[in-house]
Amino acid sequence: LAKTTQPISMDSYEGQEVNITCSHNNIATNDYITWYQQFPSQGPRFIIQGYKTKVTNEVASLFIPADRKSSTLSLPRVSLSDTAVYYCLVGDISGTYKYIFGTGTRLKVLA
Amino acid sequence: EAQVTQNPRYLITVTGKKLTVTCSQNMNHEYMSWYRQDPGLGLRQIYYSMNVEVTDKGDVPEGYKVSRKEKRNFPLILESPSPNQTSLYFCASSPGQGKVRSYNSPLHFGNGTRLTVT
Numbered sequence: 557l558a559k560t561t562q563p564i565s566m567d568s569y570e571g572q573e574v575n576i577t578c579s580h581n582n583i584a585t586n587d588y589i590t591w592y593q594q595f596p597s598q599g600p601r602f603i604i605q606g607y608k609t610k611v612t613n614e615v616a617s618l619f620i621p622a623d624r625k626s627s628t629l630s631l632p633r634v635s636l637s638d639t640a641v642y643y644c645l646v647g648d649i650s651g652t653y654k655y656i657f658g659t660g661t662r663l664k665v666l667a
Numbered sequence: 668e669a670q671v672t673q674n675p676r677y678l679i680t681v682t683g684k685k686l687t688v689t690c691s692q693n694m695n696h697e698y699m700s701w702y703r704q705d706p707g708l709g710l711r712q713i714y715y716s717m718n719v720e721v722t723d724k725g726d727v728p729e730g731y732k733v734s735r736k737e738k739r740n741f742p743l744i745l746e747s748p749s750p751n752q753t754s755l756y757f758c759a760s761s762p763g764q765g766k767v768r769s770y771n772s773p774l775h776f777g778n779g780t781r782l783t784v785t
Contacts, residue, residue: 590773598778599757600710600757655774657712660709
């Protein structure tokens with residue numbers, strides 16, 4: 557089954573760019589990579605999704621190298637409200653329909 | 668408003684007393700799933716359902732049951748709860764396309780149910 561590996565935690569200061577990398581060595585050919593954001597006591601919320609190269613939306617960018625064995629979520633100019641846990645998610649390779657979340661990266665933005 | 672609704676938000680119960688956590692979505696999604704979240708372990712999938720009457724085990728199904736009699740509802744049943752099932756539970760749904768893999772469609776999560784079993 558596809559497993560993701562992310563740093564457990566990161567600290568940053570307001571206004572900085574934050575990059576969170578996720579490793580997913582067993583990603584399947586047709587799988588997309590999806591990132592979610594979770595605030596305490598709330599359900600995760602979709603941030604961005606991509607298949608290869610670069611995707612950008614109004615809140616983040618997602619960089620995926622050609623081999624797709626990793627991906628990097630980039631948050632430009634973070635603010636205190638970006639303090640949350642960020643999860644990288646890929647589909648599994650066994651042909652089932654399981655979503656496998658990693659343990660996530662706890663981002664703390666400091667003033 | 669498009670949403671996934673879980674009830675109750677908080678539940679305290681005793682060992683062995685059967686309980687049901689309800690989950691309902693109003694987006695006509697085919698795919699629904701349940702997760703539990705524990706400190707240091709992230710989100711772990713309990714059960715999922717690709718469509719009505721189609722359910723399958725996730726990573727941690729022991730001690731749980733589910734049913735999918737209608738597209739919009741996916742209740743989680745604990746027949747005999749135990750203290751190790753104390754956790755934060757999330758229901759999620761996504762559009763799906765029948766038998767086509769639906770995990771490329773983003774998940775929509777409910778706000779969670781905090782369960783305590785004493």
